């Protein structure tokens with residue numbers, strides 16, 4: 037590994053000049069022309085403008101400014117927003133139709149010390165998260181309104197507990213692992229070291245009060261408004277799964293098994309989209325998660341089943357087994373153990389396994405994919421996989437046949453369909 041000393045000859049002026057002044061005009065032009073006809077529902081164009089706007093900020097900022105933004109605001113933003121959620125600040129700010137409010141009045145309602153709250157709110161306003169309407173007076177923005185939605189806001193306190201500590205441990209952990217992926221010599225991940233536990237990340241998360249609920253909320257929130265695998269134009273559900281499926285009235289064989297499906301956001305959507313799909317719909321996950329799912333009043337057609345996927349799959353010969361964002365949590369070795377149990381349950385020529393995950397492109401991966409790749413590294417020493425990685429895991433190692441890969445428009449995720457070879 038090279039050290040910082042090797043590059044000490046670079047003049048400090050590089051850190052004080054905009055990163056890429058020459059790119060600025062072009063990016064401004066792109067943003068202006070793309071924005072002319074931009075509508076709130078034109079996600080494709082909006083994402084292009086957003087990418088250019090991010091590039092513009094980067095081009096204009098000096099390296100020194102970027103460094104300060106990273107080091108001073110990455111952690112404080114997450115922390116200040118978590119404080120806002122936990123104190124009920126964002127909910128309170130919506131009272132009286134979101135009219136501007138003075139800090140002492142808000143502090144009294146929240147039971148917080150006024151000067152301390154003023155500092156937090158001043159920070160949130162300086163970052164653009166709330167609006168500063170006067171001296172010690174603030175109003176909500178569309179962003180802070182969304183923080184009052186539990187599905188969105190609860191991700192912050194949970195992220196402070198579960199994501200940030202392990203992520204910040206990564207440099208030390210990687211150094212001690214000799215810059216090799218996965219776990220250290222004692223088999224621990226950065227997450228386990230940061231939290232002082234030998235429990236795997238899910239057992240640890242579910243040992244904390246309320247965390248199972250926050251975690252599953254975040255799973256659902258992170259894909260809100262994005263294309264779903266069962267949507268028209270993504271994966272042809274009728275052609276690949278429904279046509280040719282046995283009517284299980286007599287046999288009781290399942291039509292769809294959502295393996296490690298959390299509290300059922302996916303299978304619930306499937307039930308709504310395909311109310312006439314033949315056969316049983318079964319949601320499987322660990323006991324704590326299934327207990328949470330049982331409180332949510334899911335459609336009675338969805339059966340809840342406690343199942344540890346490192347053990348034998350009890351539902352044999354289902355038409356469809358599917359795992360959404362599951363295998364990225366596990367190393368190849370562990371993924372193979374999970375896949376073996378499903379493969380053993382599959383009926384050759386009939387059952388299909390759907391794996392819905394990121395398929396990292398060989399070049400030009402999006403930041404959402406590369407960020408979760410590092411988060412997986414931190415949690416369990418696992419990874420997001422490229423198509424080559426997926427094919428090696430599924431075809432060479434697990435003995436499955438990949439029968440197709442589908443990706444929806446503007447979707448980060450792809451659906452990999454597999455069959456049992458024999």
Ligand SMILES: C[S@@+](CC[C@H](N)C(=O)[O-])C[C@H]1O[C@@H](n2cnc3c(N)ncnc32)[C@H](O)[C@@H]1O
Nearest residue numbers: 238255296297298321322325343344345360361
């Ligand atoms: C990243 S989440 C994905 C959940 C869901 N499929 C989704 O897309 O939102 C991984 C899921 O794996 C479940 N899980 C972890 N270990 C498991 C095990 N040994 N057996 C069954 N499920 C497990 C977790 O409880 C969690 O719901």
